[in-house]
Amino acid sequence: MNLKNDLLLRTARGEKVERPPVWLMRQAGRILPQYRALRAKLSGFKELVETPELAAEVTIQPIDELDVDAAIIFSDILVIPEAMGLTYEMVEKKGPFFPQTIKSREDIHKLISANDAAEQLQYVYRAIELTKKNLNGRVPLIGFAGAPWTIFSYMVEGSGSKTFSKAKRMLYAEPELSHQLLEKITETTILYLQRKVDAGVDLVQIFDSWAGILSPEQYRQFAVPYLTKICQSVTRVPVTVFGKGAWFALADFAAMDCQVIGLDWTISPEYGKKIIGAKKVVQGNLDPCLLYADNKMIERATLDVIQAFGDKHIVNLGHGVYPDTPLDSVKQMVATVKNYQYV
C-alpha cells in the first residue's frame, strides 16, 4: 500500500525533504486521555501489549490526536526476554520485574531457541498487521526492539536499577558467559525484527536504554558488535540506533549499517553532527522537560533544534515523553515542526 505521508521514510533514506518529520518516543501512552481511558478498563499493561486489537488501537491514537508523522507499534522491549523463557511482570509505578533471572551457564542453556522465541511473538506480528490495515497508509509504522546489552541487563538484573550492578558484575566476572547470552539475545532479536518487517513495519528502531551505564571500553566490547550484527541483518527497511547516554559511542553508531542515529538531549547538535558526520540522519533531541515550559519557549526551542541540525533530521525528544506532559505542549511542538519549511 502506498503511504500518503512518507516523509519519515524519505528523510531516513537521506532524500531531500520539505521539512523534518516529527514523532515522539512513547507517544502512544499516558499523555493521551484516550489511552488512559482504555487502560483503566484493562487488567494491566501486558493485556494491552498482548492483545493485537488493543495494541493497534493505542498505536493509532497519537496519529488521530497529535497528527505526528509516524506511528510506533505499542509493545515493550521485554517481550524478547519473555519469549526466550523469562516472563516479566509490570509492577505499577515500579516498572518491570523478572521472577527468574540469568545467573549461570545452565540458565542460558535452558533459554528457548531464537527460532522458537521469535515464533512465539505472534501477537506482535498480528498487532502490526492490524495497525497497518487500520492506518490505511496515513503514516509509516515503526517497529522496535531493545538492544542486546539492554535486554541482557534486565535478564541478569531482574528489574530496573540505578546501577545495574548485577548485570555489570557478570560482564566483569564472566565475560565469556556474557557474550554467550548476548549472542542468544542478538539471534532472537534479528529473527524478531525480520518477522516484524514481514508483518509490515516501515522502519525499525533499536533502543539501547542502558548504554550510558557502561564504560566506553565495555560498550565497545559488549554492545557494539551485537548492534552491528543487527544492523547488518535488517536490510529491507531503514534502521535507527538510539543509545541513551551513549555519547561516547556515536562514532561506532556512525560506522554501522543503519540510516538514522537517535540522540538524547545531553548531546548538543554541534557535537552530534561533528562526530556522526553527514552520512547518517539524526533523530532527536529535545529535552522531554522542555514540554513543561510555555508555548512560546517550546516553539523557540523546537525551531532552534531544527535549525541547529539543518537537514537530515527527524524531530523527536531525546527520550520518551513523560506521562504528565501537557497534551497542548506536545501539540505545540508538533505544530511548530509541521509549519516549518526548509529554505
Next chain:
Amino acid sequence: MNLKNDLLLRTARGEKVERPPVWLMRQAGRILPQYRALRAKLSGFKELVETPELAAEVTIQPIDELDVDAAIIFSDILVIPEAMGLTYEMVEKKGPFFPQTIKSREDIHKLISANDAAEQLQYVYRAIELTKKNLNGRVPLIGFAGAPWTIFSYMVEGSGSKTFSKAKRMLYAEPELSHQLLEKITETTILYLQRKVDAGVDLVQIFDSWAGILSPEQYRQFAVPYLTKICQSVTRVPVTVFGKGAWFALADFAAMDCQVIGLDWTISPEYGKKIIGAKKVVQGNLDPCLLYADNKMIERATLDVIQAFGDKHIVNLGHGVYPDTPLDSVKQMVATVKNYQYV
C-alpha cells in the same frame, strides 16, 4: 600540624609525585564492617551525620582499614538545604525525602539567610575539628558540598528521581526564580565551605551528582556560573569539581578556578585528557562495578587507568563505591596503586 602523608595535596597542587594518591568516594560507609556495626546501634543515618564524635569515628575507619591516602568527612550534601530551612528524612533503601519543597517565590523568600544557615552547621565544623585531631596528621581531610544545581534539584523535587522533572520544569518555566534559588544556595555553600576550611579540611570537593540530566545549554546557564563562583571563593585549599554525567561540561570545568576535575567512568582517559588539557589534575575513574571482578582483573584495570592518565592523577572510582562491594577488592585496588611507582 604537618601531614605525614600529603601525597593528595602535592598531587592536587600539580607537583611531581612518586605515585598517584588513592581514595574512594563513599569509602566511609557500608563497605566497612566496623561502619555497619556502629550504624546498627543508631537510630538512623542522620544521627551519624549530626553527632561529631560518631562522624569523626566513621571518617577515620577507612584510613585504618583500607590504608587510603585521604579521609573524607562523613556527612551529606543535604545538610545545606536543611540548614536553609528544608529538613530532610533519610528513608531506608529509598533515599532522601523532603516533606516541604520549593514551589514559589514566597518559598524562596522564607529560606534562612546564608549566614544563619552556615552558622547552624556547627556539628559539621566540630566533626572536622575532631577528625583532624584524631587523624593526627596521618592523611589529609577532604570536605565537600553539593553543587548548587544538585542541591536545587532536591529542594524542588523533594526526593531522588529518575527524571527530576519538577526541578527541570522550574528551570524551563521560571528561569528567573530558578536563578534566585541557585544564587541563595551558592551563597550558603560558599560560607559553609569557608567555615569547613576554617575548621581544618585540606581540600574541598563539589559534587554535581545530577549534572548529567541537564542539556549542555541548561548546564551552562544554570550550573556553570554558580560552580565558577564557588571555585573563586574557596581560595585557601585545592578544589575538586566532580559532575556526574557532565562529559559535555569538561571544558567549562577546565576554565574554573579549581585544581582537580573528577571524571566518571563513562569518560575515557583519552577524551578526558584531550578536553581538560594539562593544567588540571584529574580524579577517577574506575567503574565501581570493576570491584566485583577477580583480583587479577582489578589489578590490571587499575594499572591501565594509572598508565592511561599518566601523571597529574588521583586514583578513585568514577562514582561512590557500592555498598555490597567486597572489602578485599577495594584493598586490591588500593594496594595496586600504592605499589605503583611513576618512572
